[in-house]
Amino acid sequence: MNLLSQETSPYLLQHANNPVHWKAWNVNSLAEAKEKNSLIIISIGYSACHWCHVMEHESFEDQKVAEVMNKSFINIKVDREERPDVDAVYMKAVQLMTRRGGWPLNVVALPDGRPIWGGTYFRKEEWMETLGQLQQVYQSNSEKVIDYAEKLHQGIQSLSIVDNLKSESEFHTTDLSLLVQKWKEDFDLDFGGMSRSPKFMMPNNYHFLMRYAFQKNDMKLFDFVNLTLTRMAYGGIFDTVDGGFSRYSVDNKWHVPHFEKMLYDNGQLVSLYSDAYKLTKNPLYKEVVEKTLSFIERELMSPEAGFYCALDADSLNSENHLEEGAFYVWKIPELKTIIGDDFELFSQVFNINSFGLWEDENYVLIQNKSLKDIAKSNTISEATLQKKKQFWEKILYIKREKRAKPRLDDKCLTSWNAIMLKGFVDAYKALENENYLNLALKNADFILKNLWSSEGNLYHNHKNGKSTINGYLEDYCFVISAFIALYEVTFDEKWLQYAKQLTDYSLEHFYDEKSGFFTFTSNLDEALISSHFETEDNVIPASNSVMGKNLFQLSIYFENSFYEKVSLRMLQNILPTIEYPSAYSNWMDLALHFSEENKELAICGEKALEYASKINALYLPNIVLAGLEKVTKLPFLKDRFVAEQTLFYLCQNKTCAAPSTDFQKIVSNLI
CATH class of the missing domain: 3.40.30.10 (Glutaredoxin)
Incomplete structure (x- = not known):
């Protein structure tokens, strides 16, 4: 040893x-x-x-x-x-x-x-x-x-080295349109995603592309995003039996995954599919969200309400040897025994054929047709087929639970916990399931109690009751983002105050004035052989791009011009350098924040949360939401409370229209 x-x-x-x-x-x-x-x-x-x-x-x-x-x-x-x-x-x-x-x-x-x-x-x-x-x-x-x-x-x-271009030039959404046009050349118009394999899901890419398509009324782009989300949900990369996504697909049709399930993927994908459901009301997207969160709560949530990191790709096979995907794959004789008389119909739904075959007579369940089309060709109702599918998945789950499970990585990382926390909040916005908000609040409490020290710094890791490793920028940026999201659904200003505290700490210990960006490690840590500035969005958005968005939102809530200046400076230095749009999608999303289309909405009055729920259930990516049910000192909301009234303040470019009591009129002005 x-x-x-x-x-x-x-x-x-x-x-x-x-x-x-x-x-x-x-x-x-x-x-x-x-x-x-x-x-x-x-x-x-x-x-x-x-x-x-x-x-x-x-x-x-x-x-x-x-x-x-x-x-x-x-x-x-x-x-x-x-x-x-x-x-x-x-x-x-x-x-x-x-x-x-x-x-x-x-x-x-x-x-x-x-x-x-x-x-x-x-x-x-x-x-x-x-x-x-x-x-x-x-x-x-x-x-x-x-x-x-x-x-x-x-x-x-x-x-x-991050070049400080010291650019103060204005940018326009037409600049983004050129980047999106270039990006479209890489689209896979058959299976969604990019035209390459392996295929990573890159949720932030589709978060931006969906928003851009919505704001620019680009139906072809929206159709592509919808195709991608549908194909990912149909694919073997999504575990239709138990919920949750694997890390990536080794092929171009989202069929055979690298079978590990990572917390950070699932947190982001829950947020993405929740937003997509708000926009489309597609029941498939709701199913993905509900199954995934059920999986997270059941398999990756600790008794303390922390979220564990991952399930392994490998598990013990029938010969007691570790094998990739052994827990997830099926052979025809076993399926025939489990499914019985419905096997032929089951095979049509999940492609127990050449399309669904992986290797060594193993099948990974994948759909390539809607239940509506399959039901029609078999002269049964779609509702009947849906019930059958749910029953098949239930009995497959029971059978699969008897297999040796993949190994669990049971450490809790602050950044990944915050990503998952935000996933629960976004699902609550879309589906209004109170359990999702309760779990989000419990996880936020876990972070406050275990991962935020009395000295003001976050820890990166929690395991066996101990919190270790001084936090990185990714920990701060994602916790700040999650706390802002919690404020949007609770209007509890303590979450904004916590977000501000962590932002000010980040500015003191991570911000590099010379470059205008944040270093990945705190200035209190032992230096490595080279500094690292994380600026490229990858399977997780770059910590600097997330900080840029946080600073933008907090600059509005606290009317803090310095926050806005730092955010804008980072964006102005990044935009001229973009060659590969997919590596800067979160920056491009930030650029839309600074566009003319962005607005702020304040809901003030005793029914503020009731109306906030209605706003949060709509797909409105260009809105910064605030609200109060009593008098507050929050700068953006100061002096806006009037007893026994619910007033709506719609603002744009730091200019607010006269308060209104007409909710439907406000909604029509937001969309």
Whole structure:
């Protein structure tokens, strides 16, 4: 057993019995490398990563490999979810060296942490041979190795530099239209998403595209977003039996997923499908939201109301061996036994045919036709088929629960919890299910009690009753966003005050005046070999783009011109640099906030929450909502309460129309 046995991360604990002398990333491990002048192996992954498990089994559990690693190297294992700062720096290095990246991420570095070589997955013999060569070169010609490390280090630092264009030029939504037009060239018009595989869901992309289509009345674009959401919901990437989405699809039709289920994906997708339901009233989208939240509450919620990180891609098969997707796939004989006389109809719905076949006679359930069309071709009612489908899913769930479940990563990350919290709030807005709001409030209380210290900083991680790791910008930005969302449905101003406190803390400890952006790590933390400014939106939006949107909203609530100035400055520096729109969708959404179409609505009076529920149930992405049921000192609402009246104040460009008591008139002016 190595030193990882002292850690709490499920990923690190998975490697605690490896013969490799693994250490965690900490001051002592790094100091030992310098003291011994040893090269460092930095191996980064996460608990639900399939290829991380493969490399562990092939190499890190092997005694010969361990002897090579232990003899000459300081071996450090990193959970990328606990240390996204470390992962970001070394991912840049590997991308510079190999033009690609992924996990497992394996890097060899000098004793001071500067990388000299790296890549992703390696087979056993290649891994051993390369390590031997690197150690030999370092011993015989260290000057050459150090020179290469310095050049690579300069390259990493150049990637970290965010140009401050000091631009104060105005931008117009026509600028966005050019970017959207360019983006459309990559659309898959058959299955939705982008024309490539593997396919990641990228929920923030479709959040923006849906909003843009709505505000610009672009029906073709809306049809594409609708196609994408429908195909994802139909696909094997969505677990129709138990709810929840897997991380990505390995093919172009959303069929066969990488089977791990991640909290951050599901939180964002609940928000996306909730918004889509508000706009379309498509019952499929409601079903996706309800099933997913049921899955989250049942499988990923702790007794303390925290949300766990993930379920693994791998689980034990019938031969008691770990196998990717074993928990989720089906074979025809088993399905025939379970479904019985309805098997032929079941096969039409879920494509137990060449379209739904994966490999080794395994089927991943996928739909490609609506229930309405299938019912018509079988001369039965759609309602009857819907009931059958629900019954099939129920009995499949009961049968599947008898299988060995995927392993659970039971740490709670602050940023991911906040993303899921907002998902529950957005679902409450769309479906008005009180349970969703109650769970959101319980999770917010969990964050307040366990992840926000008395010194004012957030922690990043909570496990076994302990909160650890000083928070990153992603923790602050997503908690602020979630607290603003809670305010929108409760009008409890404590959530705005909490959001403001965290924003002011972020400005003090993360904001870099020179660049005009926020660093990923606090200025109270030990510096890594390079600073990291997260500006590109990925499977999770960039922490800087989320902060930009938070600052915009809070600038309105608190009439704070500095917040607005910082937000606008970031946006003005980003927009001229955009080449790949999909990597900046949340920034483009922020640009719509600053457009002429954005409005603010204040609902003031004893029935404020009642009317707020009606507003929140509508798809109005261009509205900043505020309200009160009694006198307040919140700047945006100050002096707007009138006893025994409910008044609506509609504002635009810092100018408010005369208060109105006509709700329907207000709604017509919002849409």
